[in-house]
Amino acid sequence: MSATAEQVTKGERTRAAILERAVDLASLEGLEGLTIGRLAAELRMSKSGLFAHFGSKQELQLATVAAAADRFRVAVVEPAMGAGEGAPRLRALTESYLEHLDLYAGGCFWAATSIEYDDRPGPVRDAIAGALDAWLAGLTREAAAAGALDPDRFAFELYALTMGANSRFRLSGDRRPFEYVRAALASLEAELGD
Amino acid sequence: MSATAEQVTKGERTRAAILERAVDLASLEGLEGLTIGRLAAELRMSKSGLFAHFGSKQELQLATVAAAADRFRVAVVEPAMGAGEGAPRLRALTESYLEHLDLYAGGCFWAATSIEYDDRPGPVRDAIAGALDAWLAGLTREAAAAGALDPDRFAFELYALTMGANSRFRLSGDRRPFEYVRAALASLEAELGD
């Protein structure tokens, strides 16, 4: 009669499908460029039908950020957790980050939206900033475990290099930065033992 | 009677004032968020009066990109040309880049717009990509003069680190990355002599 805990209602499936597409669209066009009308047209729904799932554009944006965080965790973070903490895990995180850039049409969701929202105060910006801070904090933790003298600096460098590879790849189609990131990470690791 | 070469017409002054504001607005809100109506309101002009200077939104965007390139040349590149080529000039370029982030409300115009346009084919994207490629090429030239074993990799790393410092500063107000960039550049230079 009623839904069990395992059952996924039709509404939940629709909502998940909307957010899947919303993350892709936001990676491509930004969270402002993500319009309810366009999203509805791509999913062959009415605008108001889609709108009813969220109640406001801002709630759609917040749900999209949360869905992107889930996707990033599954595609980038969790696959690297099999590697031992410290240097092996930093290499695994870097590899899964670089690989996920080829998986999704819009490239890195966080690169696109963090730049877009850095000057737009509000809950959407706060959610994006929180996700980025958590990513940096994770890198810092692994850098510390790897024995980095300055884990914050190490984490910043790895963050900047991977995001930079995303930028260069998307703007110029240049894949050489992928190799430069790997080489730079190896150089950073070489400093660890000294 | 007629305008001499030195004379700046009123139309040219108005156009320059529009573009000055347009570069700031685009750094803050992106080149799509830069709307003719808002720009006109801020400059206390009519929409159509402003529009007449450019003829289309795309021409306004292209003129804004060109004005941003001029500003970057004056604020970042030219001040560093007094330093000797190679390592001293790389340090000077890095310093003037980091300083210019405090000078303008929206931070780095190129960080904001290159991410925004990496998925929007057309002349605006081409202009942005051309400016970024020229910046990378300049860094590569100086890295080669400094004796880098792989000038392209050196240039990419410096590009990624400086852009990364812009991102972290704007999203989290964290200025430590400015020091990390300086330290990383020093490490890169230390590799040169080896």
Added chain:
DNA sequence: CCTACCGATCGGTAGG
């Protein structure tokens, strides 16, 4: 450089 428009699209609402 202006006023006065245009059709399209925006986020959002009413009522079912």
Added chain:
DNA sequence: CCTACCGATCGGTAGG
């Protein structure tokens, strides 16, 4: 989840 709307704003035009 739909149709049928709303006021505001978008890029752009006509005519001066």
